[in-house]
Amino acid sequence: MSLRGVRSIAQRRVIQGLFAKKRAKGDDEVMKAIQCQEWGGPEKLRLVELPLPEPKPGQVRLRVRAAGVNFPDALIVQKKYQMQPPLPFTPGSEVAGEVDAVGEGVTDRRPGQRVIAFVGLGAFAEYVCTQAAQTIPIPDSLSDEIAAAFTLTYATSHHALFARAGLKAGETLLVLGAGGGVGLAAVELGKLAGARVMAAASTDEKLAAARAHGADELINYSSADLRETVKALTAGKGADVVYDPVGGAYSEPALRALGWRGRFLVVGFANGEIPKIPLNLLLLKEASALGVFWGDFARREPEANANMLQQLFQWLAQGKLKPHVSQVYPLSDTPQALQSLLARRAVGKLVIRP
Numbered sequence: 001m002s003l004r005g006v007r008s009i010a011q012r013r014v015i016q017g018l019f020a021k022k023r024a025k026g027d028d029e030v031m032k033a034i035q036c037q038e039w040g041g042p043e044k045l046r047l048v049e050l051p052l053p054e055p056k057p058g059q060v061r062l063r064v065r066a067a068g069v070n071f072p073d074a075l076i077v078q079k080k081y082q083m084q085p086p087l088p089f090t091p092g093s094e095v096a097g098e099v100d101a102v103g104e105g106v107t108d109r110r111p112g113q114r115v116i117a118f119v120g121l122g123a124f125a126e127y128v129c130t131q132a133a134q135t136i137p138i139p140d141s142l143s144d145e146i147a148a149a150f151t152l153t154y155a156t157s158h159h160a161l162f163a164r165a166g167l168k169a170g171e172t173l174l175v176l177g178a179g180g181g182v183g184l185a186a187v188e189l190g191k192l193a194g195a196r197v198m199a200a201a202s203t204d205e206k207l208a209a210a211r212a213h214g215a216d217e218l219i220n221y222s223s224a225d226l227r228e229t230v231k232a233l234t235a236g237k238g239a240d241v242v243y244d245p246v247g248g249a250y251s252e253p254a255l256r257a258l259g260w261r262g263r264f265l266v267v268g269f270a271n272g273e274i275p276k277i278p279l280n281l282l283l284l285k286e287a288s289a290l291g292v293f294w295g296d297f298a299r300r301e302p303e304a305n306a307n308m309l310q311q312l313f314q315w316l317a318q319g320k321l322k323p324h325v326s327q328v329y330p331l332s333d334t335p336q337a338l339q340s341l342l343a344r345r346a347v348g349k350l351v352i353r354p
Contacts, residue, residue, distance in 0.1 A: 029051060029052050030049045030050065030051060030052060031049070031050055031051075031052050031053075031125055031126040031127045032047060032048070032049060032050075032125065032126050032331060032354070033047075033048060033049075033050045033090045033122075033124065033125030033126065033331075034046070034047060034048075034090055034091065034092070034124040034125065034331065034334045034335075035047075035048045035050070035088050035089070035090055036076075036077045036087065036088060036089055036090070036091055037087060037088045038087065039077070039078060039079040039087075040077070040078060041077075041078060041339070041342075042074060042077060042334070042335040042336075042338035042339050042342070043335055043339070044077070045077060045091075045334060045335045045338075047331065047332050047334075050090075050125070052127060053127060053128070053129045054101075054103075054129070055101055055102060055103035055106075055129045056103050056104075056129070057103050057104040057105050058103055058104075058105050058106060058131055058132060058133070059102075059103040059106070059129045059130060059131055059132060060099050060100075060101065060102050060103065060106060060109050060115075060129070060130065060131075060132045060135060061099070061100045061101040061102075061103075061127055061128070061129045062095060062097035062098065062099060062100060062115065062117065062127065062128050062129070062130065062135075063097050063098045063100040063126065063127055064095050064096075064097045064123060064125060064126055064127060064128055064354050065096050065097045065098060065114075065144035065148075065353070065354075066095070066096045066097075066144040066145050066147065066148035066149075066328075066351050066352065066353050067092045067094060067095050067096075067123040067124055067148055067351065067352040067353075067354070068093075068094035068095075068123075068148045068149050068150075068151065068152055068153075068181075068349060068350075068351055068352075069092075069329075069334075069337045069338065069341060069346075069349070069350040069351065069352060070093060070094060070152055070153075070181065070341075071180075071245075071268060071269075071270040071341055072093060072268070073091045073092055073093060073124075073338060073341075074338040074341050074342050075269075075272065076091055076121075077091055077338070080272060083120075085121060089121055089122075090121060090122045090123075090124055090125050090128075091121060091122075091123075091124055092119070092121065092122060092123025092124035092125070092128075092334075092352070093118060093119060093120050093121065093123055093152065093295070094116075094117075094118055094119075094123060094148060094151050094152045095116065095117050095118075095119055095123040095128060095130075095148060096114070096115075096116045096138065096144045096145075096147035096148040096151075097114070097115065097117075097128075097144075098111075098112055098113065098114055098115075099111050099112065099113045099115060099135075100127065102132070103129075103132070106132045108132065109132050109135060113137060114137065114138050114140070114147075115135040115136060115137050115138060116135070116136050116138050116147050116148070116150070116151050117130045117134050117135045117136070117151075118134060118151060118152060118155075118295060118298055119134070120295065123352075124331065124334050124352055125331075125354065126331070126354045133302055134298070134299070134302065136151075136306060136309050138313070139313065139317070141317070142313075142316070144353070145325050145328055145351045145353070146323050146325065148351050149181065149323050149324075149325045149348075149349035149351055150312070150316065150323050151309070152181075152182075152294070152295075153181040153182045153184070153185040153323070153349060154185045154189070154312050154321065154323070155294050155298070155305070155308065155309060155312065156182050156185070156267065156292065156294040157182055157185040157186040157189050157243070158185075158189055158308055158311075158312060159292060159294045159297055159308065160186070160243060160265045160267055160290075160292040160294075161173070161186060161189055161190060161193065161241070161243070161265075162189075162193070163297075163308075164263075164265060164290045164291075164292055165241045165243075165263040165265055165290060166263075167190065167193045167195055167240075167241055168193070168194075168195075169193060169194025169195065170194060170195070170196075171195050171196070171240035171241060172195065172196045172198065172234055172237075172238075172239045172240050172241070172259075173186070173190040173193075173195040173196070173197050173198065173239065173240065173241045173242075173243060174198045174200060174230060174239040174241070174242045174243065174254060174257060175187055175190065175197060175198070175199050175200065175210075175215075175243045176200050176201075176221075176242070176243065176244045176245065176246045176250055176254055177200075177201065177244075177245045177246040177270055178199035178200055178201045178206065178207070178210040178215065179199075179201040179202075179203065179205070179206020179207065179209050179210055179347050179348070180201075180206070180245065180270065180346065180347075180348070181324075181346075181348055181349040181350075182245045182267060182268070183199070183201070183210070183243075183245060184209060184210065184213050184324055184348055185321075185323075186243045187199055187210050187213045187214055187215050188213050188214055188320075188321055188322070189321075190214075190243075191213075191214040191215075192315065192320060192321075195240075195241075196216050196217075197214065197215050197216050197217070198215070198216065198217040198218075198219060198230065198233060198239065199211070199215035199217065199218055199219065200218075200219040200220075200221050200226060200250075200254075201218075201219075201220065201221070202220070202221060202222045202344060203220070203222070204220060205347060206347055207219075207220060209324060209347050209348060213322065213324070217233050219233075221250060221253075225253075226250060226253040226254060226257060227253040227254075227256045227257045230254075230257035231257060234259070237259050237260075238257055238258050238259030238260070238262060238285075239254075239257055239258055239259055239262060240259055240262050240263070241262065241263045241264075241265065242254045242255065242257070242258055242262065242263070242264045242265060243265045243267060244264065244265060244266060244267055244268075245267035245268040245269075245270055246268075246269070246270050246271050247268065247269030247270065247271045247272075247273055247274055247275050248269070248271030248272070248273040248275060249271070249273070249275070250271070251275035251277060252275060252277055252278070252281075255277055255281050255282075255287075255289075256281060258281075258285055258287050259285070260285055260286060260287075261285065261286045261287060261288075262285060262287045262288075263287065263288045263290055264282075264287060264288065264289045264290065265290050265292050266289060266290065266291050266292060267292045268292075270341075270344075272342075277289075323348075323349065324347070324348030324349060325348060325349050325350075325351055326346060326347045326348045326349065326350065327340075327346070327350050327351075328350075328351045328352075328353050329350065329351070329352050329353070330352075330353060330354075331352055331353070331354040333352075334352055337350045337352060
């Protein structure tokens, strides 16, 4: 029995009740999940059956409807991420689902309620438990796929551009990796801020997606000199803000393309290589390098994070943001989705649908 295709909220709740009764009888005590049993590429991941997790005090159990696929998910299974959980573990950090059960002390969430959550680990499964305080209710009008694709990308980019860099109208924003999930979100949010947005990516297909999401200028850094192109487009002034989720060989040219008192946002290392940058460049430009770790910000400041997400949901409802989900995979094809990210073939966001 599946809820897929059930459009009526009343119908969905009836079926949810049947699932709950089935579990109460002890007939559904296992779930399917992707498990990392040894370090290595996504091809080493395994689809397994695990015991159904029980929510601890303060937690809720979510029935996963969709899970966003992100670069940290691909890096963590290779032991290349800053966080290295003990083996075995289930990867996946971003989830949209329905509250299936609540732990002791939880009063503000109820079974059947649709929420999003950043769970850190465990999203590539049929069920996952997380702190109730880390969940955010989502509107009924928002699809599971868009909800799962929305959280990390737009929250990361909003936190980076506004809370960390203080991007202002009239400034120039250079976005690296502009065809990916966080990159496209940064392009859209930069335009909402009134900035001039220069999108840099490795293929014309990704640049076309960036243009469709509002980019003013396009730079293919696989064929053009990034620093010189930015200098030319800004009449030698350079960019006010650089948004870098890529790392690797592109970081230093982007830093050199930064203008006086510019802000360089260290968002991530999708390239897989953590760059070593010459600090004298910051000195000569009176520039700032700013770390962006939205996941920990959300954990440390849940109220501020909830307020930010409400703002993002409002812009989404108004049609000012248009998340781009390019492909949806079944749970069993999670390794292929991660391989697509690592091969830098993905445009926009990829989603897993258990």
